[in-house]
Amino acid sequence: MKTIAGKTWLGKPDEINPKILEWQKQFSDIVTLDVEKQFSEDLVYAITVTAPTNTQKKNFMVTVPHAHEPAGTAAAMNYLNEIITGRTLDGTATKLPREEILDKIRLTFIPLANPFGRKKSPVDWWDGSKYSNEEFGYIMKGRLLNNPPLGIVGEFWHYHPIFNQATDRLENIGIVWEKLSDSFYGEPHFYKGCAWWKIVEKLTSKFYYDLYIELHQGMEEWQDMDTLVIHPREHWIPEVAIEYADKVEAKILENWKKVGASPHPGDKDYYQRAGKGWLPDLDMPSERFKMSGDWLSIKYGTPQLTIEVQNNNQQTDAEKQLLYQQAAIEACVAMLI
């Protein structure tokens, strides 16, 4: 499949929202929508898909928190189209066991948790052909007053899950942020006041998902590897959730190799190491800052993994980004069947 913006690659709200409404209209027996409105009036959709059968279902949730990481959105939309309609977005008949999946699994996808940010993206995807990683970084995070180097902006980003523009006065607000009020901005991945958390919390307390994954992108500078799967192992994550996530991780790595990706072999200490740099909570200096998925393990026992596919690097073009994200989704569903 050749990736084409607006056809096989749906990433912006004005591309994905009409498709979501079309699914609901044409397949109302299997599709249910939940919606959360951002302060900006942009709509965040959660699409839940399952056959109306009485089988004991496994519940699976996929979300895409970040505005500057569109490949997860494109893959979520393509995968959903296959399961809902039986065809990929380019019209090819699906090879997936669609009926078995619909019978055994309830899938909830939030393909775009921050449409406010995504709307402002200057490109449909980031493949390294138009922007250097430094330019990309400033578009994503923003610029601070007097324009300090990108590393400083990165520190600001990690230490400010929420900031007040009236006092913090960023020169430019990057696309990663969600606008929460006239002057407050939040990070969808870190701050629970964002639309992401509101809609995830509502659905999780209803379905108690058996597996949760977040589709992210990063590793812009990597040369030999293009994919990474990680999950936290700290004391606040239930042991049984860690063990299940380990199995899912192995399956995702296997699937990536099958489709030609070059994954990182595994990074068991990723979160703990990352925590050394991110300690914004002075009451809990020994813990790293908890990210969105952690709360699902803590509150609901849900095993959770973070999927990372390379962004803004010419070795991983849009077509590969889409393929690798979808391969990760397919590995999870194969585990649950």
Ligand SMILES: [Zn+2]
């Ligand atoms: Zn991300």
